[in-house]
Amino acid sequence: MPQIIRDPSFDSTLDLLREGYPFLYSRSQRFDSDIFQIRLMGMKAICLHGAEAAELFYDPKKFIRTGAIPRRVQTTLMGLHAIQTRDNGEHRCRKEMFMSLMTPGSRHRLMGLLAEQWEAYSRKWEHQDRVVLFEEAQEILTRAACAWANVPLQEEEVSLRARQFGKMIDGFGGVGLRHGRSKLARINNERWMRGIIRDIRSGKLPVQEGTAAHTVAWHREPDGKLFDVQMAAIELINAIRPIVAIATYITFAALALHEFPPYRQQLRNPHEDYAELFVQEVRRYFPFTPFVGAIVREDFTWHGFEFPKGTMVLLDVYGTDRDERQWEDPEVFWPERFRHWNENPYNFIPQGGGEYLTGHRCAGEWITIEAMKQAVGFLNDGITYDVPPQDLNYDLARMPTLPRSGFVMTNVRRTG
Numbered sequence: 001m002p003q004i005i006r007d008p009s010f011d012s013t014l015d016l017l018r019e020g021y022p023f024l025y026s027r028s029q030r031f032d033s034d035i036f037q038i039r040l041m042g043m044k045a046i047c048l049h050g051a052e053a054a055e056l057f058y059d060p061k062k063f064i065r066t067g068a069i070p071r072r073v074q075t076t077l078m079g080l081h082a083i084q085t086r087d088n089g090e091h092r093c094r095k096e097m098f099m100s101l102m103t104p105g106s107r108h109r110l111m112g113l114l115a116e117q118w119e120a121y122s123r124k125w126e127h128q129d130r131v132v133l134f135e136e137a138q139e140i141l142t143r144a145a146c147a148w149a150n151v152p153l154q155e156e157e158v159s160l161r162a163r164q165f166g167k168m169i170d171g172f173g174g175v176g177l178r179h180g181r182s183k184l185a186r187i188n189n190e191r192w193m194r195g196i197i198r199d200i201r202s203g204k205l206p207v208q209e210g211t212a213a214h215t216v217a218w219h220r221e222p223d224g225k226l227f228d229v230q231m232a233a234i235e236l237i238n239a240i241r242p243i244v245a246i247a248t249y250i251t252f253a254a255l256a257l258h259e260f261p262p263y264r265q266q267l268r269n270p271h272e273d274y275a276e277l278f279v280q281e282v283r284r285y286f287p288f289t290p291f292v293g294a295i296v297r298e299d300f301t302w303h304g305f306e307f308p309k310g311t312m313v314l315l316d317v318y319g320t321d322r323d324e325r326q327w328e329d330p331e332v333f334w335p336e337r338f339r340h341w342n343e344n345p346y347n348f349i350p351q352g353g354g355e356y357l358t359g360h361r362c363a364g365e366w367i368t369i370e371a372m373k374q375a376v377g378f379l380n381d382g383i384t385y386d387v388p389p390q391d392l393n394y395d396l397a398r399m400p401t402l403p404r405s406g407f408v409m410t411n412v413r414r415t416g
């Protein structure tokens with residue numbers, strides 16, 4: 001029976017915090033193996049890298065999620081006991097709820113709301129000395145996502161809610177103060193959303209059928225019961241907060257347009273959907289999700305390696321998207337590579353892999369791609385702007401990361 005290679009370090013928690021995104025990838029390269037073992041927070045964890053290992057990881061018969069996501073991530077990023085941590089029938093039932101919000105009509109409505117916001121914000125930008133794209137995109141996405149979800153948002157609370165969603169996302173890899181801020185943002189945001197759920201259920205707040213607010217407030221679990229108010233608040237936030245997270249990819253897309261200007265012309269080619277290739281490459285090239293975790297459901301072996309029941313398993317998302325066996329020159333930004341991508345659900349996994357309904361693959365992947373394409377089109381053709389000197393570096397040791405300046409634009413002018 002082959003042995004899984006062990007990282008010699010007694011515990012790798014500090015190394016993970018120090019190294020960030022490349023932590024798993026650099027070890028799989030160092031050990032020249034798609035599988036190796038580390039200790040994280042005192043616990044043994046089997047680490048997997050690459051498409052073949054991703055296919056294993058996304059087999060729901062082999063893994064569960066209950067117990068896989070640390071409490072500190074649940075109390076900041078996604079909320080306690082949210083869909084990301086559920087299994088079997090309970091997961092399937094919630095996933096159907098989320099996927100029911102992703103119909104073409106529903107997505108089209110969100111894109112319309114987003115287009116209105118880009119227009120309105122660009123009008124405002126024409127009168128500003130400088131614009132920090134990341135912060136503005138968070139507000140644009142918050143406004144559109146709340147309108148789409150049918151969650152009322154007062155004008156004076158837009159900035160507050162946008163920052164709260166932003167801090168929840170920003171907290172997932174944070175310790176100390178950053179973690180504390182993120183937790184507080186979630187506590188306050190959940191309180192607000194519990195009020196919304198109560199108002200919907202009491203009839204005080206009328207909401208339209210088919211919207212996220214209506215769907216989540218009246219969703220029934222497999223036992224036929226409504227969510228308790230807290231759980232409904234968490235899942236409704238789970239339909240809105242990740243839309244706000246697209247601000248990170250939009251900021252990276254702006255960086256890509258700035259750093260690789262020849263693509264600006266390619267994006268105008270009427271004979272090809274180049275924006276699709278471009279945003280796919282943004283999702284591959286720039287770091288967002290470092291890895292995902294699961295727990296072994298029952299003992300099994302894979303290529304002779306033993307996976308004992310209850311063991312923590314981590315899948316290297318960052319490294320799988322730059323695996324040289326799949327991606328030629330992975331450190332080069334090259335959208336054309338997606339012309340020949342085989343659409344395999346395991347070799348390109350920026351938002352998870354495998355199946356949508358039966359697995360944990362991100363429910364919002366289509367929305368993310370569409371919102372990014374729209375934003376890229378707007379930045380390329382809807383406005384002109386200057387990019388003044390600023391610190392556009394992003395730190396791979398920080399999770400999540402972002403160009404340090406948030407992407408500052410000056411002299412913004414609308415073209416239309």
Ligand code: HEM
Nearest residue numbers: 083084239242243245246289292351352359360362363364
């Ligand atoms: C799950 C990333 C946008 C809703 C996930 C997962 C990742 C991810 C890595 C977990 C995959 C796994 O556990 O195996 C992202 C990124 C986004 C994004 C990077 C873009 C910034 C969205 C959007 C929505 C959304 C726009 C919906 C409006 C969800 C939901 C899950 C999920 C509901 C849980 C799926 C499940 O556990 O079955 N996302 N996501 N995400 N995402 Fe996203």
